[in-house]
Amino acid sequence: MTHKIILDTDPGIDDAMAIFFAFQHPEIDVLGLTTVFGNVPVTMAARNAVTLCDIAGQDIPVTQGVGMPWVGPESTYAHFVHGDDGFGNTFPKASEKPLDPRSSAQFIIDMARQYPGEITLVAIGPLGNLALALRLEPDLPKLVKGVSIMGGAAFVPGNVTPVAEANIWNDAHAAAIVFAADWKLTMFGLDVTLQTPFSPTFMDKLADKNSTLGGFVKDASQFYMDFYSQNRDDKVCFFHDAFPLAHLIHPELFTVTEGQVRVGTGELDRGQTVVAPAGTTASPLWTEAQTINVATKVEHDKLEQLFIDAYAL
Numbered sequence: 001m002t003h004k005i006i007l008d009t010d011p012g013i014d015d016a017m018a019i020f021f022a023f024q025h026p027e028i029d030v031l032g033l034t035t036v037f038g039n040v041p042v043t044m045a046a047r048n049a050v051t052l053c054d055i056a057g058q059d060i061p062v063t064q065g066v067g068m069p070w071v072g073p074e075s076t077y078a079h080f081v082h083g084d085d086g087f088g089n090t091f092p093k094a095s096e097k098p099l100d101p102r103s104s105a106q107f108i109i110d111m112a113r114q115y116p117g118e119i120t121l122v123a124i125g126p127l128g129n130l131a132l133a134l135r136l137e138p139d140l141p142k143l144v145k146g147v148s149i150m151g152g153a154a155f156v157p158g159n160v161t162p163v164a165e166a167n168i169w170n171d172a173h174a175a176a177i178v179f180a181a182d183w184k185l186t187m188f189g190l191d192v193t194l195q196t197p198f199s200p201t202f203m204d205k206l207a208d209k210n211s212t213l214g215g216f217v218k219d220a221s222q223f224y225m226d227f228y229s230q231n232r233d234d235k236v237c238f239f240h241d242a243f244p245l246a247h248l249i250h251p252e253l254f255t256v257t258e259g260q261v262r263v264g265t266g267e268l269d270r271g272q273t274v275v276a277p278a279g280t281t282a283s284p285l286w287t288e289a290q291t292i293n294v295a296t297k298v299e300h301d302k303l304e305q306l307f308i309d310a311y312a313l
């Protein structure tokens with residue numbers, strides 16, 4: 001079975017790794033890349049996404065979307081994690097191909113109307129585009145098959161604040177809208193992604209199987225790995241963004257738990273994903289909230305092999 005997806009992204013090194021995996025896997029049909037601010041400013045995210053398409057020889061629409069959080073000033077960016085160029089300071093030749101003229105939100109709506117009930121939205125950046133699409137088309141939840149999100153920290157600490165993960169923290173109000181919508185949402189947050197460090201050997205294997213795409217990921221990951229390897233003895237990095245894509249085709253590798261979710265938008269709890277597993281609270285703040293699935297575990301070896309096998313195709 002082939003899964004039609006739209007990948008909402010802010011490339012980004014783990015975005016690049018995830019996007020190439022989606023392109024490579026025969027059971028994933030990427031209808032387009034919709035970009036959003038996050039790791040980098042949105043203009044760079046859009047240009048980087050087109051560049052990744054060029055590198056992979058993919059001619060699909062790429063749109064530029066939301067460049068600011070729903071509330072508050074322009075964000076700061078994660079150049080200290082992803083490099084000045086979003087690709088670990090490898091500075092690949094930027095594609096000059098034009099973007100699709102639509103906004104990311106409009107593209108999502110257009111595709112959802114064209115393929116009602118068929119598309120999974122896979123969001124691997126902050127959630128402004130999805131929130132805007134929900135506002136423009138309130139029936140969007142009925143028009144898509146589901147939503148898979150890289151973001152949040154349900155039962156573990158955050159990575160920007162003690163309680164918040166970066167994608168959700170970057171646009172907490174947008175995330176609150178997206179998590180409150182009536183659709184089938186699965187969250188791949190730090191609960192599962194930070195349990196799963198990838199070693200330099202893994203990047204070597206990707207590069208060995210696919211010198212173009214794997215080679216790109218390996219080169220771009222050096223800077224990223226230096227960031228993640230501070231304060232530890234081994235060299236590791238985390239490919240957060242590839243998890244929802246792996247789940248799409250091999251859900252059996254993951255353990256998921258159901259819970260009702262609220263997203264914090266206050267000063268202290270900004271971007272916190274507060275999940276109450278079924279029956280654990282009587283508070284209407286949660287009992288009346290949406291139920292989502294939260295990934296909490298993955299079979300690490302099989303996940304690595306899945307990525308390596310796809311890059312080898």
Ligand SMILES: [Ca+2]
Binds near residue numbers: 039
């Ligand atoms: Ca991302």
